[in-house]
Amino acid sequence: MKKNRINLLINREDYQKYENIFERFKLSAAVLTGILTIIFISFYIILRNRFNTYEKMNMEKKTYLQLLTERNRDEAKINYIEKKYSDLKKYLKDDASSATYFEILSDSIKNSSESAKLKSLEVDKSRNTTFIINFTVFEKMMNFLKFAESEQFLNNFESISLKNLVIAGSNKQNENYELSFVGKFIPIKVEKNNEN
Numbered sequence: 001m002k003k004n005r006i007n008l009l010i011n012r013e014d015y016q017k018y019e020n021i022f023e024r025f026k027l028s029a030a031v032l033t034g035i036l037t038i039i040f041i042s043f044y045i046i047l048r049n050r051f052n053t054y055e056k057m058n059m060e061k062k063t064y065l066q067l068l069t070e071r072n073r074d075e076a077k078i079n080y081i082e083k084k085y086s087d088l089k090k091y092l093k094d095d096a097s098s099a100t101y102f103e104i105l106s107d108s109i110k111n112s113s114e115s116a117k118l119k120s121l122e123v124d125k126s127r128n129t130t131f132i133i134n135f136t137v138f139e140k141m142m143n144f145l146k147f148a149e150s151e152q153f154l155n156n157f158e159s160i161s162l163k164n165l166v167i168a169g170s171n172k173q174n175e176n177y178e179l180s181f182v183g184k185f186i187p188i189k190v191e192k193n194n195e196n
Helices: 012-094 098-112 138-148
Strands: 117-123 128-135 157-168 176-185
Touching (some): 098 128
Antiparallel strands (some): 117 128
């Protein structure tokens, strides 16, 4: 047996009308819930993407700051090298080419005597020079003095003169002889790699 429910509070027409309103309300609530869910998911995805972008940018910032810190050290080294290079260029510009004159003088001394030793050499930019030659044997020193008067030796200088003779040592066997010369070298063309 089928029982029918009887609604004693309202009549059937009003009930049908309220039921339709509630159906529409449920449908509207479901649609609104779906729309809000879609909006919420969209905002979540957008915020997550922005957060990921922010995190990525933050990581890049940290990386760049670290690279910048390391580059500061490299920049200091580059500045140091650049200063040294500038000093070297200035030195080469003002250099008197003393290595070339040292070589010429050394070769001349070796040609004259095996026992002669160049003790010191100073050459300025205008080629003025002072040098000291050391000997351990008196006869070798005398042979060098004869060689110093020869054209082979004098052709290296515009002017040269013996400045001083020093004899050092307590006895004849330990004596050392030093000849000091002053003069001016002849100009020599030296190839330089100048960079501007």
